[in-house]
Amino acid sequence: MxxxxxxxxxxxxxxxxxxxxxxxxxxxxxxxxxxxxxxxxxxxxxxxxxxxxxxxxxxxxxxxxxxxxxxxxxxxxxxxxxxxxxxxxxxxxxxxxxxxxxxxxxxxxxxxxxxxxxxxxxxxxxxxxxxxxxxxxxxxxxxxxxxxxxxxxxxxxxxxxxxxxxxxxxxxxxxxxxxxxxxxxGIDLSKHASAEAQIAALADDCAYLAADLEDGVRSGVIDLRRVREVELVDHVWRASGLDAVSDQERKAHEISRGLIGRMAADIAQTSAQLLEGLTHPDQVRDRREASISLSEPMAALQSELKSWLYANLYWSDAVKDEADEAARNVGELATWFLEEPSLMPGEWSEGLDGADPQVIADRVRDYVSGMTDRYAMAQHRAIASGRLLTPRI
CATH class of the missing domain: 1.10.3210.10 (Hypothetical protein af1432)
Incomplete structure (x- = not known):
């Protein structure tokens, strides 16, 4: 029903x-x-x-x-x-x-x-x-x-x-x-979106936390022996009997799978209680608080996991230095296009001669943000070496 x-x-x-x-x-x-x-x-x-x-x-x-x-x-x-x-x-x-x-x-x-x-x-x-x-x-x-x-x-x-x-x-x-x-x-920006949209937001956290931990282990950045420092991971480890598993990739996957299962189940259980008594979708929008949520204990466990991943993955030297070096190219591309819009190919640069700086910035925002990683890097190399690329994204 x-x-x-x-x-x-x-x-x-x-x-x-x-x-x-x-x-x-x-x-x-x-x-x-x-x-x-x-x-x-x-x-x-x-x-x-x-x-x-x-x-x-x-x-x-x-x-x-x-x-x-x-x-x-x-x-x-x-x-x-x-x-x-x-x-x-x-x-x-x-x-x-x-x-x-x-x-x-x-x-x-x-x-x-x-x-x-x-x-x-x-x-x-x-x-x-x-x-x-x-x-x-x-x-x-x-x-x-x-x-x-x-x-x-x-x-x-x-x-x-x-x-x-x-x-x-x-x-x-x-x-x-x-x-x-x-x-x-007619979207009221001071209100919540539907319960379904709120689910997508929390599913995002479940997905990236679990998957990034698994990818971190596979890449060698995260030492699997240390992940049990995180209480939620330790719960999954013990429940899945991972002491008996020798394959590191299997362990990483079981941890990822277990994290998603526990967080998703908690969201469903907690939210079922929050939705009790509501009779119309607009009541979800009108509430001051979210209608889809983690329980307080699970939110605290998830917060600990996030903090651990920031310290040991996202801001680790192995990831941060490599990512910063590549990502700076995005900023340089945007800077070059703001200074010389004609560097953008085709229709992206059309009509920008003498244009208002805001119009140019809006065009640069749309163009650069739509690039794939490899296209951005290729554009950066080409412009830095004095050549222009003709392909469009």
């Missing part, structure tokens, strides 16, 4: 350009197909998750996204919510990430700081609303209200009473792409 707060218990609030589907698909199935067939989604396969050097085994943005979607579907189904909407928000949540991981984002944000900076969530909105140009009648993907709302606000309300952002970007104005989309679609 469907939960009364499930998104599909009421008709979708629809799209801007096209009416309801007439071929038997659900509206959320239609959204999923549009995201998966987008060029931005394909490019995730060549964008870094943590490790900047290519490998046949470590996660990319694409494989991470698919893992988030799978976890989100499972949690949504266990709560009798709509798995397709949770999956769609998960599939769209990382579309706006620039090349070379979070450090690439840091350098791009730094270079563009005086012109609005860079926010990968706002860039995902830019992609699904205007940058994907595949349909004859409109730009973007024309997603449903619910899918777009989820991409914008899966991490919670964006603004406070003063209209400025809260949370990660506290005190900053809302990026123009988000403001435009919210105004057009």
């Amino acid at each position: 469907r939960s009364p707060v499930a998104a599909d218990t009421i008709p979708s609030r629809g799209r801007v350009f096209e009416g309801p589907c007439t071929d038997g698909r659900s509206e959320f199935a239609r959204d999923r197909q549009r995201i998966i067939h987008s060029a931005a989604f394909r490019r995730l396969s060549l964008k870094t998750q943590v490790f900047s050097l290519p490998s046949d085994h470590v996660r990319t943005r694409l494989t991470h996204t698919l893992e988030v979607a799978q976890i989100a579907r499972g949690i949504a189904a266990s709560l009798n919510l709509d798995p397709e909407l949770s999956e769609n928000v998960a599939l769209g949540h990382d579309l706006g990430h620039p090349p070379l991981g979070h450090r690439g984002e840091h350098y791009l944000d730094e270079v563009l700081a005086a012109r609005g900076g860079f926010d990968h969530n706002a860039q995902a909105v830019a992609i699904v609303e205007r940058l994907e140009r595949r349909y004859a009648a409109f730009d973007g993907l024309d997603l449903t209200f619910e899918a777009l709302e989820g991409i914008i606000a899966h991490n919670g309300p964006l603004v406070g009473a003063d209209g400025l952002q809260i949370g990660k970007h506290a005190g900053k104005p809302v990026p123009e792409d988000i403001r435009r989309a919210a105004r057009l679609r």
Whole structure:
């Protein structure tokens, strides 16, 4: 029996350009197909998750996204919510990430700081609303209200009473792409998104924490003998009998699998209690607190795991130095394009002679953030050596 707060218990609030589907698909199935067939989604396969050097085994943005979607579907189904909407928000949540991981984002944000900076969530909105140009009648993907709302606000309300952002970007104005989309679609940025979107946000944490630990072990950066320092890992280790397993990769996978299972089960159990008594999806939006959550004990265990990974993986010399060296190229590219927009190929540089600096910065933001890792590195090498590349992303 469907939960009364499930998104599909009421008709979708629809799209801007096209009416309801007439071929038997659900509206959320239609959204999923549009995201998966987008060029931005394909490019995730060549964008870094943590490790900047290519490998046949470590996660990319694409494989991470698919893992988030799978976890989100499972949690949504266990709560009798709509798995397709949770999956769609998960599939769209990382579309706006620039090349070379979070450090690439840091350098791009730094270079563009005086012109609005860079926010990968706002860039995902830019992609699904205007940058994907595949349909004859409109730009973007024309997603449903619910899918777009989820991409914008899966991490919670964006603004406070003063209209400025809260949370990660506290005190900053809302990026123009988000403001435009919210105004057009009637999305209240001071409210939570659907329960399904909130699931996608927590599934993201489950996926990257477990997978990054596994990739860290496989790469040799993390010493498997030390991971039991983390209480949640130790719980999984003992429950899975890993003392009896000699194969290190099997151990790493069992730890990853066990972490996801424990965190996802906790989210489902805790959230079932939080959703009790609610009778309409909008009640989830109107609540001050999130309706999908970890329990306090599990949140504390997850926080310890995050801190350990930051100290022993993300900010380790083995990862940090290599990633910083590559990611600085993203900032240099943006700097060069701001100074000389004609270095951007084709339509990216059209109409920028004498243009307002903000217009140039917006074009640079869209161009550089859409690059794959290898394309960014190739562009950097070519421009640094005085040659221009003609291929477009």
